[in-house]
Amino acid sequence: MRIEDDSKLDYKDVLIRPKRSTLGSRKEVELEREFTFRNYQGENDEHYRGIPIMASNMDGVGTFEMADALSDLGLFTCLVKNYETDELHRFFNQERPGRRENVAYSTGITAQDFSKFEGVYRQTSHRLKYVCVDVANGYSERFSDFIKQLRDVYPAIVIIAGNVVTGEMTEELILSGADIVKVGIGPGSVCTTRIQTGVGFPQLSAVIECADSAHGLGGHIIADGGCTCPGDLAKAFAAGADFAMLGGMLAGHDEGGGEIVTRYYKSGEITQTDAGWEDRIEERKFVNFYGMSSKAANEKHFGGLKEYRSSEGREIQVPYRGKIENSIQNLLGGIRSTCTYAGAKKLKWLSKCTTFVKTGQQFNSVFAEK
Numbered sequence: 001m002r003i004e005d006d007s008k009l010d011y012k013d014v015l016i017r018p019k020r021s022t023l024g025s026r027k028e029v030e031l032e033r034e035f036t037f038r039n040y041q042g043e044n045d046e047h048y049r050g051i052p053i054m055a056s057n058m059d060g061v062g063t064f065e066m067a068d069a070l071s072d073l074g075l076f077t078c079l080v081k082n083y084e085t086d087e088l089h090r091f092f093n094q095e096r097p098g099r100r101e102n103v104a105y106s107t108g109i110t111a112q113d114f115s116k117f118e119g120v121y122r123q124t125s126h127r128l129k130y131v132c133v134d135v136a137n138g139y140s141e142r143f144s145d146f147i148k149q150l151r152d153v154y155p156a157i158v159i160i161a162g163n164v165v166t167g168e169m170t171e172e173l174i175l176s177g178a179d180i181v182k183v184g185i186g187p188g189s190v191c192t193t194r195i196q197t198g199v200g201f202p203q204l205s206a207v208i209e210c211a212d213s214a215h216g217l218g219g220h221i222i223a224d225g226g227c228t229c230p231g232d233l234a235k236a237f238a239a240g241a242d243f244a245m246l247g248g249m250l251a252g253h254d255e256g257g258g259e260i261v262t263r264y265y266k267s268g269e270i271t272q273t274d275a276g277w278e279d280r281i282e283e284r285k286f287v288n289f290y291g292m293s294s295k296a297a298n299e300k301h302f303g304g305l306k307e308y309r310s311s312e313g314r315e316i317q318v319p320y321r322g323k324i325e326n327s328i329q330n331l332l333g334g335i336r337s338t339c340t341y342a343g344a345k346k347l348k349w350l351s352k353c354t355t356f357v358k359t360g361q362q363f364n365s366v367f368a369e370k
């Protein structure tokens with residue numbers, strides 16, 4: 001047994017130091033980024049260009065509707081794994097801007113997953129460019145073998161692979177053929193891995209270390225999970241993430257397709273009516289949201305939790321938030337503002353412009369809703 005003594009940090013443990021800047025307005029900040037990929041060998045030298053924020057491949061988030069709405073805004077979506085082959089054919093073959101550039105097909109690593117992908121790719125090949133190979137634990141040999149196999153058979157796809165949290169495994173995945181490594185074990189809003197297993201890594205440090213390893217090899221990373229507010233997302237980019245992936249922050253919107261549940265609460269306030277004093281009743285709307293390893297997800301997709309597995313996700317209700325566009329504008333406004341504070345005219349330069357300061361308090365919660 002060994003203990004690492006240097007401190008590892010989460011988003012909440014740091015703030016970004018403001019710096020003198022020549023930027024006049026937030027409007028001047030460019031959030032779009034352009035990437036070419038290390039292992040992708042498409043016929044022509046195509047670049048990724050867009051705002052590098054991704055919807056996670058979770059139920060209620062990585063839906064076709066979300067992909068269309070986010071693609072219109074220049075953002076990216078990793079689709080949930082459980083769409084049927086026919087649905088995927090239809091989706092990818094539809095004439096619509098952004099289908100190829102802003103959407104990833106997601107898959108696991110079983111033989112069945114591989115043959116499903118073969119079937120979908122055969123019918124959609126020139127329109128399907130991004131494949132997100134997603135497992136909870138990216139440290140198994142089977143996982144890197146799968147990435148190697150996929151790269152050998154399909155040189156003209158961009159491979160996203162994860163999840164890992166350390167530099168050496170980021171390098172291993174890139175050398176196995178991945179273009180983008182997904183980073184994060186345990187930070188997610190509906191994840192219970194840290195409770196259930198004791199395994200994980202503080203997310204800000206994971207992003208810093210994995211970005212360093214990936215960039216040294218010409219690879220890229222996604223900071224996946226743990227963002228609770230626009231400021232956290234800005235910290236992820238400031239820490240060196242090329243992309244950031246969101247689950248909980250994008251849940252509860254119309255495009256996620258979840259059922260809206262209405263609940264009634266006594267507000268605590270009483271009002272006078274003709275009949276006398278009455279409790280004021282408040283109506284609140286919620287949407288179910290759950291981790292993809294939760295009991296709820298296993299029941300929905302696999303008919304129950306296998307007996308040797310335990311649930312590593314929770315099921316919650318998030319407030320219903322309407323259309324995704326408003327939330328995205330708020331999010332992008334926050335990141336633009338970060339860039340002006342840090343003196344970065346482009347999101348690309350944010351990490352170079354950033355000095356993190358350690359803090360014991362992220363924000364003043366004295367009047368925050370309990």
Ligand code: 5GP
Pocket residue numbers: 056057058136163184186187188189190191192193224225226227245246247248249290291292293294312313314
């Ligand atoms: P969030 O943005 O909600 O904090 O985190 C989203 C990420 O949490 C997802 O992209 C995925 O990596 C991770 N995640 C989703 N469902 C589960 C789950 O059931 N268990 C665990 N351990 N992680 C999950």
